[in-house]
Amino acid sequence: MVASLQENVGPRQSFANLDHWMERYQQADPEAPAALVGALSPPLLRFFRSQVATREQANDLLQEAWLRIHRVRHTYRPGEPVLPWIYAIARRVRVDGYRRTRRIMLHEITMEVLPEVAAQAEARNPGPTFDTLVASLPEAQREVVTMLKVGGLTLDEVACATSSTVGAVKQKAHRAYERLRKLLQIQAEERVSGAAQ
Amino acid sequence: MNCKGTARALSEGSRLPLQAQDHLRICGRCQELERSLNSSAPVDPPSPATLRQIADGMATGLRPVHPVAPARYFFGAFVGIFVSIVALGVYRMGALAIGVMTPRQTAAILSALAISTGLLTYSLVNQMVPGSHHRISPRLLPVGITISLTIVIAVLFQFQHERNFWGNAWVCIRAGAPIGVLAALPFWLMLRRGAILSPGMTGAATGLLAGLVGTSVLEIHCPNLDAWHILVSHLGAAMLCALAGLVIGLAAESTPLTPNLSVDFKET
Numbered sequence: 241m242v243a244s245l246q247e248n249v250g251p252r253q254s255f256a257n258l259d260h261w262m263e264r265y266q267q268a269d270p271e272a273p274a275a276l277v278g279a280l281s282p283p284l285l286r287f288f289r290s291q292v293a294t295r296e297q298a299n300d301l302l303q304e305a306w307l308r309i310h311r312v313r314h315t316y317r318p319g320e321p322v323l324p325w326i327y328a329i330a331r332r333v334r335v336d337g338y339r340r341t342r343r344i345m346l347h348e349i350t351m352e353v354l355p356e357v358a359a360q361a362e363a364r365n366p367g368p369t370f371d372t373l374v375a376s377l378p379e380a381q382r383e384v385v386t387m388l389k390v391g392g393l394t395l396d397e398v399a400c401a402t403s404s405t406v407g408a409v410k411q412k413a414h415r416a417y418e419r420l421r422k423l424l425q426i427q428a429e430e431r432v433s434g435a436a437q
Numbered sequence: 438m439n440c441k442g443t444a445r446a447l448s449e450g451s452r453l454p455l456q457a458q459d460h461l462r463i464c465g466r467c468q469e470l471e472r473s474l475n476s477s478a479p480v481d482p483p484s485p486a487t488l489r490q491i492a493d494g495m496a497t498g499l500r501p502v503h504p505v506a507p508a509r510y511f512f513g514a515f516v517g518i519f520v521s522i523v524a525l526g527v528y529r530m531g532a533l534a535i536g537v538m539t540p541r542q543t544a545a546i547l548s549a550l551a552i553s554t555g556l557l558t559y560s561l562v563n564q565m566v567p568g569s570h571h572r573i574s575p576r577l578l579p580v581g582i583t584i585s586l587t588i589v590i591a592v593l594f595q596f597q598h599e600r601n602f603w604g605n606a607w608v609c610i611r612a613g614a615p616i617g618v619l620a621a622l623p624f625w626l627m628l629r630r631g632a633i634l635s636p637g638m639t640g641a642a643t644g645l646l647a648g649l650v651g652t653s654v655l656e657i658h659c660p661n662l663d664a665w666h667i668l669v670s671h672l673g674a675a676m677l678c679a680l681a682g683l684v685i686g687l688a689a690e691s692t693p694l695t696p697n698l699s700v701d702f703k704e705t
Contacts, residue, residue: 324568
């Protein structure tokens with residue numbers, strides 16, 4: 241249990257050959273796009289889902305991310321880790337998508353209550369799953385925890401992807417875990433008091 | 438170890454210390470946190486049709502590309518452009534300030550400018566490649582450099598009261614800012630070879646670097662050693678260029694060339 245928490249063994253194993261496929265992608269190997277898209281799309285979609293409200297938006301962001309990756313594929317340097325490169329682009333796509341959505345909402349839609357990520361996640365998963373928990377975090381902490389736990393990035397890779405330092409990433413992760421722990425404590429207390437009544 | 442200490446140990450990323458592992462075994466709350474964080478079953482995975490569509494779109498007309506050159510080449514090119522334009526400016530305008538400043542002032546101000554240039558160039562070269570390692574936050578660096586140079590100038594030079602302060606300042610700004618604009622052009626051509634993810638941030642850094650070309654020329658040329666004059670007109674020229682870079686970058690950021698890029702894959 242402890243080991244699985246620290247190592248993120250699953251994601252890292254599935255990303256083992258990404259460097260190789262990325263190099264082949266730069267050399268125009270027609271099999272490389274399918275390999276990269278197949279391996280990276282699920283965690284990328286989950287990364288977008290943890291930040292935006294709807295599946296349609298997340299799907300759009302996923303496609304946009306791949307389009308940008310395709311356009312700037314020459315900026316990947318062979319031999320360097322792929323994940324920080326990919327997530328740095330995905331992060332930018334998410335920011336641009338958020339701005340675009342906000343602009344559209346401001347100009348075209350008047351809603352009394354905006355859909356919230358937390359509320360939707362709660363409706364889907366009544367238990368404290370990863371998405372439910374992470375939805376309650378501030379954006380910067382959510383991003384770091386999602387990259388660490390879903391993307392399988394190391395602290396150093398998250399620092400690279402977010403143009404930040406390892407110290408800053410550690411601090412965000414620590415604050416996020418502290419916040420989540422307190423949230424779980426409150427939920428447990430509420431459950432106990434509810435059962436008593 | 439308590440829950441707080443365990444959360445800190447978890448955020449360290451390396452193997453948990455034994456005390457934290459012991460705590461995790463006995464603490465139900467921390468176990469629940471761990472379980473929730475690792476509940477990695479994919480929620481609504483992307484549809485195979487969508488993935489195939491994306492992969493097909495990428496594979497269609499796929500051409501080989503040359504990976505971007507190593508960072509040291511870009512670093513050398515940026516520094517080369519910087520030094521060339523400073524040399525050209527000093528050659529045209531003259532090095533009058535060198536004869537007026539003390540050796541200590543000359544060495545200190547030129548060293549400060551050289552260090553600032555090196556740090557900004559290093560940051561810009563890293564900003565060209567997504568996911569690069571930054572030792573100093575690229576958002577804070579331009580601000581940090583401006584503050585550091587202000588302190589160096591305030592310590593090295595004396596504050597005096599000039600008669601025609603704004604007239605003299607305007608002459609220097611008018612000479613320094615165009616040099617910055619001139620330097621910005623080759624810098625921009627270099628940056629285009631990479632992928633700029635935050636045009637606002639990169640614009641400010643590029644503007645400041647280009648402005649520092651003008652500041653360097655003025656520091657070597659202008660014999661006016663009043664600290665106010667140097668701050669307002671010499672460093673001011675660099676700050677004007679940084680501001681212009683920031684505005685241009687933010688404008689580029691808020692006006693996407695392709696409003697809905699996702700359409701491209703759907704159409705291919």
